[in-house]
Amino acid sequence: xxxxxxxxxxxxxxxxxxxxxxxxxxxxxxxxxxxxxxxxxxxxxxxxxxxxxxxxxxxxxxxxxxxxxxxxxxxxxxxxxxxxxxxxxxxxxxxxxxxxxxxxxxxxxxxxxxxxxxxxxxxxxxxxxxxxxxxxxxxxxxxxxxxxxxx
Numbered sequence: 001x002x003x004x005x006x007x008x009x010x011x012x013x014x015x016x017x018x019x020x021x022x023x024x025x026x027x028x029x030x031x032x033x034x035x036x037x038x039x040x041x042x043x044x045x046x047x048x049x050x051x052x053x054x055x056x057x058x059x060x061x062x063x064x065x066x067x068x069x070x071x072x073x074x075x076x077x078x079x080x081x082x083x084x085x086x087x088x089x090x091x092x093x094x095x096x097x098x099x100x101x102x103x104x105x106x107x108x109x110x111x112x113x114x115x116x117x118x119x120x121x122x123x124x125x126x127x128x129x130x131x132x133x134x135x136x137x138x139x140x141x142x143x144x145x146x147x148x149x150x151x
Contacts, residue, residue: 001033003027004027004031004032004033005026006018006024006026006029007023007024007028007029007030008022008023008029009023010022010023012071013072013073014068050067050068050069050129051067052066052067052068052128053065053066053068053073054093054148054149054151055107055110056107056108057148061090061095061150061151062102062107062148062149062151063148063149064105064106064107064108064110064146064148065089065128065146065147065148065149066110067116067128069113069115072112073110073112074110074113074114074115074116075112075113075115075143075146075147076114076115076116076117076119076128076146076147077114077116077117077118077141077145077146077147078101078103078104078141078145078147079117079118079145080118080119080120081103081119081147082121083099083101083123084121084122085101085119085121085123085131085147086099086100086101086149086150086151087099087121087123088125088126088127088128088130088131089128089149089151090149090151091126092126092127092128093151097151099149099151100149101147101148102147102148102149102150103145103147103148104144104145105143105144105148106148107146107148108146109143109146110143110146111143114141114143114146116128117140117141119131119132119147
């Protein structure tokens with residue numbers, strides 16, 4: 001109900017604010033409320049290493065793991081994905097406590113590139129990047145194998 005303020009919003013995903021995205025003039029639109037959009041928030045934080053987020057979970061403490069590389073959000077393949085890997089992701093995102101790994105696109109399939117594969121963490125690393133093997137970016141994965149965590 002009410003006014004429709006924005007239309008034709010064209011974000012690339014690296015903007016800090018929705019208002020940084022190209023869009024039509026305020027209040028100018030050719031749509032109805034049947035086209036209203038919503039957003040499920042994602043927890044994004046990374047003091048070191050590339051930005052990381054959890055998406056499509058029931059809360060900010062769970063979801064599909066996505067990493068921002070080269071301006072694109074991409075998923076992580078679940079090959080060798082364990083609770084140790086999940087612990088590093090949760091710690092990197094600022095969560096404490098137990099961490100559970102989820103595989104086989106438990107939180108749905110991603111749509112961008114698959115950035116990481118065969119991640120091997122001991123569980124003591126501070127960032128997922130520290131767990132990357134030399135062949136980490138070479139993958140034979142489908143989005144049906146996207147990795148997730150529950151922190």
